[in-house]
Amino acid sequence: MSKLTLIIQREFIAKVRNKSFIMMTFLSPLLMVGMGALVFFLMKKNDEKVKEILYVDNSGLFTKVDFTDSETIHYLDYTSFGIKETKKKVEGGDYYGALIIPKQDSLEILAKSIEFYSKDSPGMSIMDALESKIETKIRNEKLNNFGIDIDQINASKIQSDIKMYDFSGEESSKLINGLKIGLGAIAGYMLMMFVMIYGTSVMRSVIEEKTSRIIEVIVSSVKPFQLMMGKIIGNASAGLLQFFIWGVILLIISTVASSIFGVDMVEMQTAKLSPEQIEAAKQAAGSDKMQMVVQELLRLPILKMFILFIFYFLGGYMLYSSLFAAVGAAVDNETDTQQFMLPIMLPLILGVYVGFATVINDPHGSIAVLFSYIPFTSPIVMLMRVPFGVSWYELAISMTLLVVTFVFMVWLAAKIYRVGILMYGKKPTYKDLYKWIKYKG
Known part of the structure; x- marks a missing residue:
């Protein structure tokens, strides 16, 4: 078994055996549902x-x-x-x-x-x-x-109901557009949060091993690049396992809530829609609201969205985790990471803002397309665009750029990592990082 595989297993097992990981894996979906129910209840009471x-x-x-x-x-x-x-x-x-x-x-x-x-x-x-x-x-x-x-003016008022079709003849609706916006926004925001959570987890793991001097023993038998990749992939595997468990738990909760407690799913969905979309949903849901929502959801490319979410989660996570690992190797404690964190976090935050500002209004506009190509923002912006339909050539460009950038950033971060993990007692500067990248020893 290769050393990289051993490191991946070690990081994965250490992560999933952690008590806080186990607790948050099973409690987070319950807390999310509980908070959502509480907010909904408070809105109703208000x-x-x-x-x-x-x-x-x-x-x-x-x-x-x-x-x-x-x-x-x-x-x-x-x-x-x-x-x-x-x-x-x-x-x-x-x-x-x-x-x-x-x-x-x-x-x-x-x-x-x-x-x-x-x-x-x-x-x-x-x-x-x-x-x-x-x-x-x-x-x-x-x-x-x-x-x-x-009275004549009031009598002249009339409401129009424009039916929407694509060129294949398939009918669309205002409700499905609202569902697309909601799913895209949730997917993009969740990806940003998990990249930040698991990326900083890698950084803390590197800092902990460095300050305890365990790293000196490990690098005597393992190359720094292998150690960094093992940490990144091990944490990513734990994150995917957590996603899977959350998905199963949320599916069970939603099924039980809709069948036993009679939760009005349409009402909860339309709470986030515009007044026009809410009115369209109510008119369309006169006889069987739940069936209408299910039919609209089945129209969405759920499988495609799931596969792309996994890809962009892994791509975005590995891209940013390599940077977080390099920062962890460069410093002696978490306090010193602040000067390096902002440049890493800004593209993630920018991706969310661009997504909400442009994708919701014009998912195929030039700004939305551009930021869905840029590797540092594409994991978030492209996920927001996918529910609205994105051509395969656009996906191919975005995914290729993300993979190429990830490989380059891992190579660049490894240069900082191999020098930084053995440096102690000095607060590094950007000038020092540049010297470490150029170091050829």
């Missing part, structure tokens, strides 16, 4: 609380019909009590807020002179609801002044 808003209409323009109650807002007409008394009621904490509508000669001036008082800062949804009611009423009043029949 929406259930009815907020009472007092309004004083000195303009005489608004009626009770204009302030129709909703599920979360209840309006009370306090015009007869006056502004001063109404403010006292709200200030005393009995009510959520007070809307003061003054008397003005001009509708334009009235629209800009309405005031809202509350003890605490009001939520954006509350203010949007109030502004919408005010704008609708004033606009209708202006139309009446212009002699325009509002």
Whole structure:
């Protein structure tokens, strides 16, 4: 058995036997589901609380019909009590807020002179609801002044439902676009988090062995390059095992939750969609919501996404782990790593920002395509693009560049690694790293 294989086995076994690894492997999915359920429950409880808003209409323009109650807002007409008394009621904490509508000669001036008082800062949804009611009423009043029949305008309104097809004749929908956005964003963000977690794990492992002087014994019989590759591949194997276990646990949890507890999967999915996508989902899900979601999910290239996730996880992880290993070999303690961490982390963070800023709006735009080719950002950006359909030649370019860059960075990092692991007592600089790379001994 080769020395590299022995190192890989040693790192893998040491990782999976770690108590924290075992605990987080089985507890993380439960914690994720629990946190999601808690957030969903808190959102529901927050929406259930009815907020009472007092309004004083000195303009005489608004009626009770204009302030129709909703599920979360209840309006009370306090015009007869006056502004001063109404403010006292709200200030005393009995009510959520007070809307003061003054008397003005001009509708334009009235629209800009309405005031809202509350003890605490009001939520954006509350203010949007109030502004919408005010704008609708004033606009209708202006139309009446212009002699325009509002009933005819309302009767002329119509909703369009554009059916989407590709050139093969397959029908698409707004819901599947929302699912693509969600799956791509989750995949890209998860990859960034795990690359950071397992990359820093390799770095800490190198620092620990270096500070305990075990490394001096190991390198006497193993080449530094083999040792670095063994650590990277061993940790990657442990990470893939953890992914597999998480996938099985989450599948079991989702199956049990949907069949036993009757979880409304469509409602949970549409919580992250735009209002138009939510409306489309509700209309399409009138008879069998769960079946609709399953049908839409089956349209997605799940197998392709899974295979590419594994590839880009391994490629991105190995690329960044080689850099983390080189940093771990260069320093004596974790505190000294800070000056080298930022340049490594920036491309990962940039990939997430570029993905959310460009891929969601235009997955095939020039910026999204460019960053899905750049090896330091492609693992994240390309994963976000895959659900929207990416040609094989684009994937081939991205994957080839990633592999070539990984091989080059491993070779470069190994040069730093072979010198740095035996250096003690000096805080390295970028100049020192450059000298180590050029060293030919």
